[in-house]
Amino acid sequence: MHTAVITHLRCPVCRAPFSSASSAERALRCAQGHSFDIARQGYADLTAGRPVHTGDTTEMVAARAALLAAGHFEALTAAVADVVAREEPGPVVEVGAGTAHYLARSIGTTENAGIAVDTSKPALKRAAKAGERIGAIRADVWQGLPIADHAAAVILDIFAPRSGAEFARVLRPGGALVVATPAAGHLAELVAALGLIRVDPAKRERLHKTLDADFVPSAERRIRAPLALTRSDAHALVGMGPSAWHTDPAAVAEALERMPEPIAATLDVDLTVWRPR
Known part of the structure; x- marks a missing residue:
């Protein structure tokens, strides 16, 4: 893991x-003697306990990787990267990062740590x-992030x-919290055809309830783009999101x-930028 x-x-x-970890040690150690292994695959487990939720399955992660690699969410990816590019240089933290697709694109070839x-x-x-x-760490935002106070120039929260309160602690004064949430029309065609989970009509109110005590909104953008999907793409879209826990894969397939290709759907996302109070 990079210093x-x-x-x-x-x-x-x-x-x-933590002191810097050597490749031979493959562990992070603090001055108090607490030690956390760096897995063979390169990430560090800093949960120090059992997370509330174990996160996406192998199948869900593979579906997300395939869908993002196909470029169907490029409008959102580019918009997130554009916001980060306008901020002061510094570490970028992505919570609920998944494959770190948005994080990798956002820091690009800069010297920013991710x-x-x-x-x-x-x-x-x-x-x-x-x-x-980019360093990958296992941590649960509800149990606290193992990141220094005011370390981040930007925090990304993309459908996460x-x-x-924890974001406010980690973000530096004047930094940016970038949040992406599904808007009313997000994947509406697939929702109707496949019986997927619908977007909560109170999502905007819930977002403000979560953030208003510590942040003020500074910018908002609606991102809409038509999607032309193969059946494999559409199946990946179902498999990468919350509907994966509530649908029968065989019934979806x-x-x-029965649907002709390309399958039409709509990317419909609210992208908001928040500043610490």
Whole structure:
């Protein structure tokens, strides 16, 4: 794990900084003697306990990787990267990072360090390989992030869990919290055809309830783009999101077989930027 990442991490037990890990040690150690192994795949488990949720499965992660690699969410990816490019240089943290797709694109060839946070081990295995200056750590935002106070220039939260108080602690004054949430029309065609989970009509209110105590909104953008999907793409879209936990894969596959290609859908996302109060 790159030193530029390790310097911003903190021990989840005592909050002390870590010393740099050597390739031979493959562990992070703090001055108090707490030690956390760096997995063979390159990520560090800093949960120091059992996470509330174990995150996406291997199948869900593979579906997300395939869908993003096909470029169907390029409009969102580019918009997120554009926001980060306008901010002051510094570490970028992605919470619920999955494969670290948005993080890798956002830091690009800059000198910014990237910290990918997730509870899913299959996701972290991929995130650890997303870029030389990206460090992948297993942590649960609800239990606290093992990251130094005010370390991040930007926090990315793309369809991920949110903790306003913890984000405010980690983000530097004047930094940016970038949040992407599904809008009303997101994948509406697939929702109707396949009986997927619908977007909560109160999502905007819930977002403000989560963040208003610690942040103020500074910018908002609606991102809409038509999608032309193969059946495989559509199946990946179902398999990478919350509907994967609530649908029968065989029934979804059968329904998709009856739909002519390309399958039309709509990317419809609200992208908001928040600043610390």
